[in-house]
Amino acid sequence: MVAKLQCMRGMVDLLPGQTPLWQRVEATAHEHFRRAVVQEIRTPLLEATELFARGIGEATDVVGKEMYTFTDRGDRSCTLRPEGTASVVRAVIQHGLLSQGPQRLWYGGPMFRYERPQAGRQRQFHQIGLELLGFADARSDVEAIAIAWDLLADLGVQGLALELNTLGSGADRARYREQLVAFLQQHREQLDPDSQDRLERNPLRILDSKNATTQELLAGAPTLADALAPESRERFELVKAGLAALEIPFTLNPRLVRGLDYYSHTAFEITSSQLGAQATVCGGGRYDGLVEQLGGDPTPAIGWALGMERLVLLLAQGEANPAPAPDLYLVNRGEAAEAAASVLARQLRRSGLSVELDASGSAFGKQFKRANRSGATWAAVLGEGELERGVVLLQPLRGQAAEEMAFPLADLAGLLERLKPVAF
RNA sequence: GCGGGCGUAGCCAAGUGGUUAAGGCAGCGGAUUGUGAUUCCGCCAUUCGGGGGUUCAAGUCCCCUCGCUCGCCCCA
Structure with missing residues (x-):
């Protein structure tokens, strides 16, 4: 017998028993986007590697070690998209969409990251994402979060929690970064090896460490909240007040630091305790600097991405759909x-x-x-x-x-x- | 990239060194050549993810490898 062929590691087939649930999720998302007057944009799965290197940040793990990158026959470095935002921003700039006014966009489809698979994590996974470009007001942060929250609620997902934080402006972060590094340098030996490594590369991520002794150490560290400029603080208050007015419950998580470089101000995650280690169903935040960083005019923006596999895990409860009965x-x-x-x-x-x-x-x-x-x-x-x-x-x-x-x-x-x- | 657990049919699964690899579900054929329940009969793994080794003898022991899975890292 010939050796059996099977799909590659971290790639999965969605069988007929599972696709109805995926279709339901997609249809519900489409309807919510329609009601919120958000239009779909589709971009290629393959982009020039430089887009992600510039957009996501060289220091991040996603760019540093998780990308599916190869050289094509024309000797160009290509990468299978590891996330959606960079591509959307590239397309918006390339086609001058912002000259027609702010853009309310959504996208969906497969993303690729070369990681070790585990529960709720595959090498090819699927996201649905929202990007509001050209909106600076705190109310747009609230609206973006509300669209995600209502979509998940409408799908019937139970036990979700919204975690919220602010990263401040770029200037706030730079200031805080210095304070944090100065503090942690004094206690360098007490940090876990990973955090020591991140001290140079990406110090803010140390806040997120799961290491117990590192967390004890951080209890005495300067906080990001204290480093915020008054305007940043006021802005965050508006976001919190907006969510409260919509009766969307949230908890503040000062250690919530998004992994990708481009975030600023509002950062949030929607998590479920039923997902194992990969608990984040939806993550997002404001990225006011990205459009400019990718060559466009300075443009404020906020967005999120929702992990389809994780969402479906929460909805499936192990139930397979029976084959549909004919009339x-x-x-x-x-x-x-x-x-x-x-x-x-x-x-x-x-x-x-x-x-x-x-x-x-x-x-x-x-x-x-x-x-x-x-x-x-x-x-x-x-x-x-x-x-x-x-x-x-x-x-x-x-x-x-x-x-x-x-x-x-x-x-x-x-x-x-x-x-x-x-x-x- | 690192660590733990696991790989016997499409699915579930017995088997812990001794002759021919239980059983169940699903599927297929027949009993029933123009009518669906049930029942009954038959078929469905020359082989235990793959390769090598130990042994008179390996699904069972050892090594390597691939895959799955959970966790670390990271993230959706």
Whole structure:
């Protein structure tokens, strides 16, 4: 036997039992975006590596070690997108969309990161994301968060928590970064190895460390909140007040530091305790500097990304969807009758019914067995006898009384009238 | 990249060195050549993720490797 082929590590197939749930999530998201007047944008999966290097930040793990990067035949360095924001911003700049005013955009689709897979984390994963570009007001932060919150609530996800923090302006962060590094340098030996490493590369991320002794040490460290300029502080108060006015509950998490470089001011995560180690369902924040950093005019913006796999995990509860039952199962046998059955199946399908046509040519008993198991509401029988009489036999499969009715093949309208109310 | 657990059929699963790898579900064929329940009968792993080794003998022990899984890191 030839060695079995299987999909690559960290890549998964979504089988027919799972796709209905994905479709429901996507349809719900689309509807929420429609109501919020947010338009879809689709960008290529493949981008020049430089886009992510410049946009996300060289110091981040995503860029440093998780990207699917390769050289194409034209010797260009290409990367499979590890997230959506950089591409959206690139497209917006490239096509001058902001000259037409602020943009309210959403995107969806696969993202790629070369990581070790675990619960709620794959190498190819899917995100749905929102980007509001050209909006500076704190109310846009509130609106972005509210859209995510309401979408998740509408889907029926239980046990979610919104965590909120502010990273301040770029100037605030630079100031705080110095204070933090100065403090931590004095206690360098007490830091865990990872945090020591981050002291040079990305010191703010140390705040997020799960190491217990590092966290004890941080208790005495200067806080980001204290380093905020008054305007930044006021801005954050407005965001909190806006969320409170919408009755969206949140908890403040001063250690919430987004991993990607481009965030500023509002940062948030929506998490679930039921997800294991990868608890974040939705993460986002404000990124006022990114558009300019990628070559556009300075533009304030806020956005978030929602992890589809994690969301589906929360909704699935291990339940697989059964195969959908057809409205009608068409039993047929005999050369001429089989040909007529194909025609009939097509006519019925054109009328909107779901019809399973038995193409096996097996004995009637066998076909009926399959008809019954298909879960169909009706069995229709078209054999040589029926064809000669120009009728099709109709039999309800749900009830025990197997009342058979003959309908003229020519009178398709009458047949449909009989079928539709029950077939639904 | 690092650490723990696990790989027997499409799925669940017995088997802890001794002759032919239980069982269940699903599937397929038949009993029933024009009618769906149930039942009954038959079929469905020359092989235990893959490779090497130890042994008279390996699904069972050892090594390597691949994959899955949970966690670290990181993030959605």
